[in-house]
Amino acid sequence: xxTQRKGEPPELSQRAIEEIYQRLEKPMxxxxxxxxxxxxxxxxxxxxxxxxxxGHRATVRLETVEPWLxxxxxxxxxxxxxxxxxxxxxxxEGVEADAAPNAEEQLATRxxxxxxxxxxxxxxxxxxRALLLTELSGMSxxxxxRALGIPAGTVASRRHLAMRRLQELLGGEx
Amino acid sequence: MSDWLxxxxxxxxxxxxxxxxxxxxxxxxxxxxxxxxxxxxxxxVVALRVPPRNPAxxxxxxxxxxxxxxxxxxxxxxxxxxxxxxxxxxxSVRAEAP
Numbered sequence: 259x260x261t262q263r264k265g266e267p268p269e270l271s272q273r274a275i276e277e278i279y280q281r282l283e284k285p286m287x288x289x290x291x292x293x294x295x296x297x298x299x300x301x302x303x304x305x306x307x308x309x310x311x312x313g314h315r316a317t318v319r320l321e322t323v324e325p326w327l328x329x330x331x332x333x334x335x336x337x338x339x340x341x342x343x344x345x346x347x348x349x350x351e352g353v354e355a356d357a358a359p360n361a362e363e364q365l366a367t368r369x370x371x372x373x374x375x376x377x378x379x380x381x382x383x384x385x386x387r388a389l390l391l392t393e394l395s396g397m398s399x400x401x402x403x404r405a406l407g408i409p410a411g412t413v414a415s416r417r418h419l420a421m422r423r424l425q426e427l428l429g430g431e432x
Numbered sequence: 433m434s435d436w437l438x439x440x441x442x443x444x445x446x447x448x449x450x451x452x453x454x455x456x457x458x459x460x461x462x463x464x465x466x467x468x469x470x471x472x473x474x475x476x477v478v479a480l481r482v483p484p485r486n487p488a489x490x491x492x493x494x495x496x497x498x499x500x501x502x503x504x505x506x507x508x509x510x511x512x513x514x515x516x517x518x519x520x521x522x523x524s525v526r527a528e529a530p
Contacts, residue, residue, distance in 0.1 A: 272454060279450055287442035301443050308450055312457065374437075393437050 270315040270323070278323060279308050286331055288394045292378065293335040293386075294342075303338060307331045325405035328395055332387055332405070377427040381420055388416035389424075 283304060291300040307330045311318060318326050378386060391402045392413065399410040406413065505514040 275454075276447065276451070279447060283442055283446050284439060287446075288437075288439050291440060292437070297440075297443055301446060304442070304446065305450055305453065309453055309457070312454055394439070 268320075270311070270318065270320065272312075274320070275308060275311055275315065278311075278327070282324065282327060285395045286327065289328065289390045290331055290335045292390050292394065293332070293339055295375070299338060300335075303331060303334045306334055322404065324395075324397060325401050328391060328397070328402075328405040329407075332391075336383075373428060374424075377424050380427060381423060385416050385420035385423065388413050389420035392417045 286304050286307065287297075287300050290303045291297060294300050294303070307327055310330055311323070311327060378389070381389065387406055388402065391397060391405060392399065395402065395405075397405070399413045403410040403413045408416075502515040502517060505516050507514045
């Protein structure tokens with residue numbers, strides 16, 4: 259029995275949650291994948307995020323659902339990463355290299371992807387979160403700011419700083 | 433979206449998996465969350481208002497229909513009163529709250 263109290267947002271239906279999932283699955287998978295480097299783990303996290311949304315469907319508003327979801331996704335990904343480091347297992351994959359047609363190009367792409375991965379992993383957590391969300395989620399800076407709990411201006415400056423650090427680390431490639 | 437960070441395709445079947453997991457989750461009755469605290473408070477009030485049971489009379493313990501002679505014994509604890517009951521068979525001691 260879903261009763262809506264006065265002043266409360268309407269509860270998200272399963273259909274609405276499925277629609278949001280279809281819209282956000284790919285960008286969210288990419289954000290999480292860039293933290294975990296494992297497609298299976300990343301998909302697990304995305305699923306968990308939406309199960310949590312289901313649990314909070316009565317309180318999460320449709321207008322703010324996107325930042326809410328990304329905030330949960332980043333936290334879950336960080337927890338998994340911490341856990342993986344703690345137990346010493348990290349199964350890294352090289353999905354980025356699959357697009358290259360021949361072996362030589364594939365090797366070059368793989369090396370480039372590995373360098374980029376290392377550079378992103380080398381960023382401070384705050385900069386990395388801002389960078390991944392602005393580059394991969396498709397959210398506006400104010401929305402990213404809501405997800406991270408910071409003003410939109412700070413999002414822009416962190417993204418800028420992250421890009422500059424990547425350029426330094428990659429020698430102008432990024 | 434980024435042009436230097438390529439978007440990867442997530443593994444297929446994500447939505448079907450999510451639907452299956454949502455179907456597994458029990459839809460908890462939300463009214464229960466409102467009623468449960470009220471029930472808990474009610475149970476507490478009832479428990480506090482019920483008078484304590486009177487201790488069984490000594491005659492019920494000894495089986496003697498006549499009230500036995502109780503002799504108060506010295507006790508080191510002021511909250512505990514010790515009585516000695518003197519029926520026909522031996523001496524039994526029983527503690528009662530004051």
